[in-house]
Each structure stands twice: as C-alpha cells, then as structure tokens.
Amino acid sequence: MSDGSVISPQGFQAGGFHCGIKRKRPDLGWIYSEVPADAAGVYTTNQFQAAPLKVTQESLAIEQKLQSILVNSGVANSCTGEEGLQKAYNMRASFAQHFSLPEHYTAVVSTGLIGTQIPMEKVKQGINQIPFHVQEAEQFGRSILTTDTFIKHIAIELNIDGQKVIIGGAAKGSGMVHPNMATMLGFLTTDAKVDQDDLSDALSEITQSTFNMITVDGDTSTNDMVLAMANGMAENNPLTKDHPEWQVFKQGLKIVCESLSKMIARDGEGATKLIEVEVKGASTNEAAQKISKTIVGSNLVKSAVFGNDANWGRIVNALGYAGEPIQLEKINVYLGNITVIENGNPVSFNEEDALSYLNQENVQIIVDLNQGDSDATAWGCDLTYDYVKINAAYRT
Structure with missing residues (x-):
C-alpha cells in the first residue's frame, strides 16, 4: 500500500498539528485505537533514558496493553530530573483523560532538544484542541519530525485465516542514529489479533535485523523506542507462534520495519545516498x-x-x-x-x-x-x- 500508514489497519486514528513547542511546524501528534490493543515496545540502550520512556515502560508493564500514544517533537524531556518525570506523568494523565482511558493505556513519547523542560501548558492546550483538527496520518508523520526531511510511513496487507489483515507503520529519524536504537521513533499498528508475548518476542527479534542495523553518525540517543499495537479488529484467529500462518504475519511485520529503517537511513542528516x-x-x-x-x-x-x-x-x-x-x-x-x-x-x-x-x-x-x-x-x-x-x- 504505497499510501498506507498507521491508520490503514481497522480501528486506528491519528493526527498532528502545531501546539507551540516549535515556532511553526507541527509538534504534537497522537495515535488512538478504538479498542485496547495488545502492545509491545523496544527501547534505547543509552543509560540516560528520557522521562517519557520510563513512563511508557511503566504503562506497558501493568497490563501489556495500549489504546493511545501521545508524541511531541521539539523538546526531548531528557535529562530534566524529577520535574521532567512529573511532566511526563502529567502528559500521560491529561491525554488519557481526554479519551476517558485508564492512564496505563496511554504511552507518551518525546523527541527533540535534550535538557529543556517541556512546556506543559502548551501541550495541555494542544490536547484540548485535538477534536478541532482533521485526523490524518500525514499530519501525524509531520508532527514527530525533528531534522528529518520527509515523513516516513507504510502499510502492507496480508491474508490470514481468510481475513484481510493490515500492518501499518510510521517513523522518524535523521541524526543521532546508531545501532541498538537511536534518535529514532517507530510506531507499528495492526488490526490482527496477536498474542502479546509472541508479539513482543517478534518485535524484539525483528528490531535486531532492521532498526538495530541502521546507522547515520554513531551516536545513540536517550529517547528512542518502537511501539507496536495489535487491536484484533480483523477478527482473525489469535496469532501465536503455533498458528500455521505465524510466519506470514511475522514476515509482514519485518517488511514494515525494514522499509521504515531504510527510510531513516536514507534521510540521514545531510545525506544524499x-x-x-x-x-x-x-x-x-x-x-x-x-x-x-x-x-x-x-x-x-x-x-x-x-x-x-x-x-x-x-x-x-x-x-x-x-x-x-x-x-x-x-x-x-x-x-x-x-x-x-x-x-x-x-x-x-x-x-x-x-x-x-x-x-x-x-x-x-x-x-x-x-x-x-x-x-x-x-x-x-x-x-x-x-x-x-x-x-x-x-x-x-
């Protein structure tokens, strides 16, 4: 699907717009699933993990489910101490409240300048503005960029159990990109019904041969993660490692991750090749x-x-x-x-x-x-x- 994205699978919405963190460009984006989704994540190996990573890992640890993701660009909320951590919790609470969700069904993600406190009033005002903005994947893709020169998204369609299953993805990354995660973010959505443990294992394994195999400049950042959400709305039989078409799904997930990885590498800061x-x-x-x-x-x-x-x-x-x-x-x-x-x-x-x-x-x-x-x-x-x-x- 050449124009596919994170909203190509059933039941997903996304959008983005300018809330005032940056001067002009879109800087606040979100993904929402109509139903709770089994979720998995992989994270940067940098010892200085930014506040949003800690909060998101806590969310996933409770029930291994997500229903919404809030992303800001421009400020990384990294190396910001206890104040920054509380702001990450505040972001999660405000966004969860907007969709009337349990807080642990929400992930928060930040990217941008390290060591600067995130302007929470602008973020909260932005959350309140979400109903007034058109939901579209392209604006989500723009809202998560920093020094990137183009948006990065893709979706593919599979046939599993006679049902159409779609896997979508979006990513950002241009500099501070080095193997074992880096200043990159990846978001994967699927309407497939997938066992959470097997989804987590597949994401970790595929990350090793895709996102962890790219480098731009040898620097590993503090904020980076890949999150996957599977909401099951395709109504296929639950996918596990024992399902006869497990490899079909897994190969599809790898195609999406590899495609996004190559887009990130091609968009390296100043790159021509x-x-x-x-x-x-x-x-x-x-x-x-x-x-x-x-x-x-x-x-x-x-x-x-x-x-x-x-x-x-x-x-x-x-x-x-x-x-x-x-x-x-x-x-x-x-x-x-x-x-x-x-x-x-x-x-x-x-x-x-x-x-x-x-x-x-x-x-x-x-x-x-x-x-x-x-x-x-x-x-x-x-x-x-x-x-x-x-x-x-x-x-x-």
Whole structure:
C-alpha cells in the first residue's frame, strides 16, 4: 500500500498539528485505537533514558496493553530530573483523560532538544484542541519530525485465516542514529489479533535485523523506542507462534520495519545516498551483523561514497577492525556487481564504471567472507558537508 500508514489497519486514528513547542511546524501528534490493543515496545540502550520512556515502560508493564500514544517533537524531556518525570506523568494523565482511558493505556513519547523542560501548558492546550483538527496520518508523520526531511510511513496487507489483515507503520529519524536504537521513533499498528508475548518476542527479534542495523553518525540517543499495537479488529484467529500462518504475519511485520529503517537511513542528516552493506558467508549471524554495521558506520567509507570514490581499501580497513576472525584469502568484495576484491586480492576494474555506479542514490557494498552460512544487512548513508552544518547549529 504505497499510501498506507498507521491508520490503514481497522480501528486506528491519528493526527498532528502545531501546539507551540516549535515556532511553526507541527509538534504534537497522537495515535488512538478504538479498542485496547495488545502492545509491545523496544527501547534505547543509552543509560540516560528520557522521562517519557520510563513512563511508557511503566504503562506497558501493568497490563501489556495500549489504546493511545501521545508524541511531541521539539523538546526531548531528557535529562530534566524529577520535574521532567512529573511532566511526563502529567502528559500521560491529561491525554488519557481526554479519551476517558485508564492512564496505563496511554504511552507518551518525546523527541527533540535534550535538557529543556517541556512546556506543559502548551501541550495541555494542544490536547484540548485535538477534536478541532482533521485526523490524518500525514499530519501525524509531520508532527514527530525533528531534522528529518520527509515523513516516513507504510502499510502492507496480508491474508490470514481468510481475513484481510493490515500492518501499518510510521517513523522518524535523521541524526543521532546508531545501532541498538537511536534518535529514532517507530510506531507499528495492526488490526490482527496477536498474542502479546509472541508479539513482543517478534518485535524484539525483528528490531535486531532492521532498526538495530541502521546507522547515520554513531551516536545513540536517550529517547528512542518502537511501539507496536495489535487491536484484533480483523477478527482473525489469535496469532501465536503455533498458528500455521505465524510466519506470514511475522514476515509482514519485518517488511514494515525494514522499509521504515531504510527510510531513516536514507534521510540521514545531510545525506544524499542510502548505503546498504550486505555481509555473506559469515560463521555466525552475530559476526555478519557486527561486520556489516562496522563497515556502514565507517566515516571513511561514508565519505568515499559521498565523493563517488571506489576506495575499496576503506571497506577492507573497516572489515579488519570489526573484531571478528576473518580469512583474508577467502574474501570477495563488490560495489554493486563490480568486483574489487577476489580471494583477498585486488581486482582491476573500470574506474568510470565504478564512478557511474557510486553516483547513484542507492549504493550496495557486498562482502562475501566464504566462512559459513550466515548473512546480515546494514543500512546507512553518506557523510556530507551538510551533516556538520546541520549539527553545528542544532541548538542555536
């Protein structure tokens, strides 16, 4: 569904608008389910977890259900002490009251500047304005952005138990994006009926091969999470790991997460290209993931791709310091379908062909270790002059 979003599944509403946290752009968004939804979440590994993460984790811990999510951008409510924590609780209480819900059926999410107190009066006034704004997914997508240059949403349709099931998603992320969650937010909705424990396990596993396989700049943020809600309104038989079509649902969830991940990587601050690094023939999945993330995160590799420079030495260099055992004489390296290393030795290639290949928007680097049967793919972006320009003046 090319125009799909978090409201494509049955029973979900969403919207967003400007409440005054930012100067002009939309800065308050929400998602609402007509019925309580089984829910799951994954969170940043940064030791400084922002107040909204703590409150949302508390909400999920009580009953593993959510019915609404409130998101603000512009201020992260991170490193704001007890006052910031109380404001996060206040956000949850105010939004839950608006929909007449138990407080623990509400999640709160913030993104933006660290160390600034959130202007609660503006947030509360914004909550009161929700009935006067059109409910639309595009405005929700805009309301959660910070330095992003485009909204990120998708939905796919599945057939399970003879019923149409839809999985929708939205995300934000542009800078401070690094494996193991980063300054990114992801929101997944589905009208499938899914066992909560199995939904949680699937989300954690899929996050490892999607959201945790992207990097923009090596910085891991304090606020980031992915939340999934399954409200069951498709009326399929409950999906569990033992359901004959469990893998159909799980693959659909992975497609949504991977698509959003690639959008985030492509929208890296100042980026002009999406870089995909595929590592094949590794001895373990962990080794393949580590090597692919190391290569795509290398500033020298990222700079070479920006400059259309087929400098394979930088790829080999990153491969060498990834910390995984390699057998140099077995390694093959490719830029798209151009071989640059074969059996550990450089191969003559046409520089003009390589320049032409690197001059396109999507660049693929393939490393075949020939040491096993495991593989992994990581996504990132090139490192440009604009990245420094954007981040040098982020606060001022």
